[in-house]
Amino acid sequence: MRITSTGRHRTIAGLALAATAALALSACSVTGAGGSSGSEGDGTGTINALFMKQAGYSESDINTMIKDFEAKNPKITVKPTFVAYEALHDKIVTSAPAGTYDIVYSDVIWPAEFASKGIITDVTKRFPESWKKDMLGGALTSAEYKGKYYGVPWGPSTKLFFYNKDMLAKVGATADDVKTWDGVLAVAKKLKDAGVVQYPLAWSWAQAEALICDYAVMLGAYGGQFTDSSGKLDINKGAGVQALEFMKKSIDDGLTDPASTTFLEDDTDKSMAAGKTAMELNWESTFRDQNDPSISKVVGQIAVTTPPAGPTGDNPGVNGSMALAIGAKSKHQAAAWKFIEYLTSEAVQDKYVKSSMTNWKASYTKPEITQSNPEVFAAAGKTYDSMILRPPVANYNTVSQALQVEIQNALLGKKSPQQALDDAVKTANESLG
Amino acid sequence: MTGVSVAGVETERRAPAPAPAPRGRRNRRKRDNQGRLAFWLLLPAAVAVFGVIVYPILRTLLISFFEVNSALATDTPFVGLQNYVQILTAPGFWSAMGRTLYFTLVSTALELVFGLIVAGLLNAKLRARWLFRAVVIIPWAIPTIVNAAMWKGIFSAQYGALNAALTQLGIIDQYQAWLGDPTLALNMVIIADVWKTTPLVAFFLLAGLTSIPDELYEAAKIDRAGWPRIFRSIVLPMLVPSISIVLVLRTVEAFKVFDIIYAMTRGGPVNGTQTVAYYAYTTAFSDQNFGVGAALSYIIVLVILVLTFVYLRMLRRSEMSLL
Numbered sequence: 204m205r206i207t208s209t210g211r212h213r214t215i216a217g218l219a220l221a222a223t224a225a226l227a228l229s230a231c232s233v234t235g236a237g238g239s240s241g242s243e244g245d246g247t248g249t250i251n252a253l254f255m256k257q258a259g260y261s262e263s264d265i266n267t268m269i270k271d272f273e274a275k276n277p278k279i280t281v282k283p284t285f286v287a288y289e290a291l292h293d294k295i296v297t298s299a300p301a302g303t304y305d306i307v308y309s310d311v312i313w314p315a316e317f318a319s320k321g322i323i324t325d326v327t328k329r330f331p332e333s334w335k336k337d338m339l340g341g342a343l344t345s346a347e348y349k350g351k352y353y354g355v356p357w358g359p360s361t362k363l364f365f366y367n368k369d370m371l372a373k374v375g376a377t378a379d380d381v382k383t384w385d386g387v388l389a390v391a392k393k394l395k396d397a398g399v400v401q402y403p404l405a406w407s408w409a410q411a412e413a414l415i416c417d418y419a420v421m422l423g424a425y426g427g428q429f430t431d432s433s434g435k436l437d438i439n440k441g442a443g444v445q446a447l448e449f450m451k452k453s454i455d456d457g458l459t460d461p462a463s464t465t466f467l468e469d470d471t472d473k474s475m476a477a478g479k480t481a482m483e484l485n486w487e488s489t490f491r492d493q494n495d496p497s498i499s500k501v502v503g504q505i506a507v508t509t510p511p512a513g514p515t516g517d518n519p520g521v522n523g524s525m526a527l528a529i530g531a532k533s534k535h536q537a538a539a540w541k542f543i544e545y546l547t548s549e550a551v552q553d554k555y556v557k558s559s560m561t562n563w564k565a566s567y568t569k570p571e572i573t574q575s576n577p578e579v580f581a582a583a584g585k586t587y588d589s590m591i592l593r594p595p596v597a598n599y600n601t602v603s604q605a606l607q608v609e610i611q612n613a614l615l616g617k618k619s620p621q622q623a624l625d626d627a628v629k630t631a632n633e634s635l636g
Numbered sequence: 637m638t639g640v641s642v643a644g645v646e647t648e649r650r651a652p653a654p655a656p657a658p659r660g661r662r663n664r665r666k667r668d669n670q671g672r673l674a675f676w677l678l679l680p681a682a683v684a685v686f687g688v689i690v691y692p693i694l695r696t697l698l699i700s701f702f703e704v705n706s707a708l709a710t711d712t713p714f715v716g717l718q719n720y721v722q723i724l725t726a727p728g729f730w731s732a733m734g735r736t737l738y739f740t741l742v743s744t745a746l747e748l749v750f751g752l753i754v755a756g757l758l759n760a761k762l763r764a765r766w767l768f769r770a771v772v773i774i775p776w777a778i779p780t781i782v783n784a785a786m787w788k789g790i791f792s793a794q795y796g797a798l799n800a801a802l803t804q805l806g807i808i809d810q811y812q813a814w815l816g817d818p819t820l821a822l823n824m825v826i827i828a829d830v831w832k833t834t835p836l837v838a839f840f841l842l843a844g845l846t847s848i849p850d851e852l853y854e855a856a857k858i859d860r861a862g863w864p865r866i867f868r869s870i871v872l873p874m875l876v877p878s879i880s881i882v883l884v885l886r887t888v889e890a891f892k893v894f895d896i897i898y899a900m901t902r903g904g905p906v907n908g909t910q911t912v913a914y915y916a917y918t919t920a921f922s923d924q925n926f927g928v929g930a931a932l933s934y935i936i937v938l939v940i941l942v943l944t945f946v947y948l949r950m951l952r953r954s955e956m957s958l959l
Contacts, residue, residue, distance in 0.1 A: 289902065293921045299707040320706035320924060410904025462793030462813040464905050474794060531708060600922050611906045615817065 244535035247278035252306035256285035258486035302532025311345035323528035345524035354528030358559035361520030402460035421446035424513030439624040520586035700930035719931035751837030784899030787828035818908020844878030
């Protein structure tokens with residue numbers, strides 16, 4: 204292969220030709236998708252599972268579950284991968300064409316996107332009819348899209364209200380004083396004035412999904428909803444604006460830690476565990492962390508309740524349930540289903556109830572289960588009855604991004620809450636088409 | 637996806653000069669054998685280059701002309717240049733572009749200034765100079781993701797070292813959320829980037845400095861030139877080749893900055909640190925808008941090519957430039 208000037212041109216042309224040929228050969232579409240598809244498999248072999256390393260079941264919980272499962276099913280090996288929640292969505296998307304993961308852990312806001320884009324498989328046929336009434340409705344939404352099931356719920360989840368009893372006692376406040384958001388602000392003011400803590404409140408208001416979860420709780424407390432009856436975003440009036448005004452005011456009054464706009468749930472969790480925050484909204488497993496002496500200075504001081512009520516008396520939690528789904532290109536779907544069945548079974552969920560709540564309605568009436576984590580059961584059980592859902596649309600991420608940016612614009616004082624939400628609704632509804 | 641080295645595969649090879657006539661035939665056979673051997677030896681490299689550079693580049697170009705809104709899409713209508721039009725008319729793109737330009741200009745400028753100072757110090761005849769040189773390279777040796785996590789800790793609003801230092805020195809009276817304001821956050825990310833990359837720039841410039849012969853300095857001193865004059869008339873012109881290389885390298889790198897943003901701020905707050913590469917990432921993988929994402933990455937490549945071209949043209953005018 205001697206390279207002369209014309210030869211070089213020929214080489215480049217050849218490469219280009221080969222590339223085009225490879226494109227043509229590799230698939231029927233420009234993405235290369237559609238070549239191979241998933242299959243049942245023989246119910247044995249190695250399955251790869253993608254989990255989340257954050258709230259809920261911990262890495263060691265899951266590893267123990269896997270060990271127990273493998274002991275019962277010696278022909279199946281499970282290889283887990285753990286990523287942060289913030290990386291989970293993109294990891295599921297980018298690994299989809301290669302079919303890397305047989306099982307993925309999917310959030311309640313994703314079934315519309317993943318199902319409509321064929322990234323996870325329809326498991327309606329495998330899904331026993333009885334589960335639909337034995338599992339909590341709020342948890343089921345994490346796996347359902349247009350009447351079909353695309354996974355099995357693995358823990359309902361919502362943000363609860365946590366407060367430091369000892370700090371509140373210093374200003375003579377009790378549980379009754381923090382039953383409403385107005386009460387929370389009044390107590391926060393007392394805490395600040397008394398110098399108990401510089402910023403009584405911390406929130407997860409970073410530019411991330413966490414912000415939308417907190418906003419959802421406030422929106423619910425003011426009696427609002429994300430969308431109107433036509434499915435369009437509808438938060439730039441009434442409750443939507445009042446909720447944001449409340450959030451902004453808590454910063455202006457010096458009651459909310461201004462660093463909240465850089466916080467994820469993990470940061471507020473740590474801030475409370477370090478004794479720098481008196482009150483916060485966070486997921487159920489926060490209670491476990493606050494009482495873990497290796498990471499918390501406030502063991503035994505924290506109480507947990509349903510979210511405080513707004514002026515309308517409403518106090519829904521944000522639905523943050525998650526589900527285990529099977530990757531569309533998995534070659535071991537039978538084995539994957541077996542593993543999902545095991546993880547989501549009543550017995551396993553009951554066993555790890557300190558880390559994550561359970562899907563099964565029956566568990567909530569078993570004294571031996573509720574006694575193992577009584578505070579969270581009492582708070583969560585009530586909250587699951589009414590939960591606010593974030594809009595179930597296929598391009599949820601675009602909508603959420605628009606909301607995150609504009610809500611932050613208001614929180615940082617770059618725009619008025621009304622202006623910010625007007626802009627958010629405009630951008631989001633354009634993307635909804 | 638810079639794609640700058642597409643055609644660089646086999647350009648270095650030149651045919652040997654023609655052999656003298658009498659023994660031509662035998663030589664040609666030998667040469668053919670050698671050529672064949674070379675072909676087989678180069679084949680693995682060619683396959684690798686094709687597989688990981690040429691093929692993805694062409695594939696990305698192809699995808700940028702289609703509407704692809706799923707990682708597993710099979711129904712992908714051809715939309716021509718619509719993706720490009722959509723990007724160029726999106727306000728989000730232009731603001732991301734503006735932030736990227738700011739990041740690129742400020743970080744490259746700071747790195748050059750600090751790099752020059754550090755290079756000058758490292759070039760001084762000190763005892764244990766090897767030790768200083770080794771210490772200075774450490775930031776560059778730290779992986780970006782670790783660097784980002786470290787600076788995120790330093791800037792932390794609750795327990796950050798920066799807040800502690802500044803309050804104890806009495807410069808600020810209460811802890812600041814350094815990454816809490818969009819403009820401030822971008823500048824803070826720049827600091828983290830400058831800290832990490834200055835050593836690289838310094839070493840490029842140090843290489844240039846060591847190649848300046850002592851006689852030039854001596855001659856200048858005999859002419860009674862002061863240090864500012866020596867710097868302007870000797871050091872700077874002699875450094876132009878090093879500066880030009882480092883400038884091109886850093887501009888390109890800074891323009892496609894992604895990892896430090898991903899680890900430190902994830903583009904927030906209020907998109908204040910969302911650079912164009914991060915914008916492309918979110919568009920492609922979070923919004924699953926692969927067609928637009930592919931078009932975006934081509935726009936990034938084009939901008940980088942233009943920037944590089946302008947730089948090289950500017951520097952080529954200088955007589956001392958080797959480029």
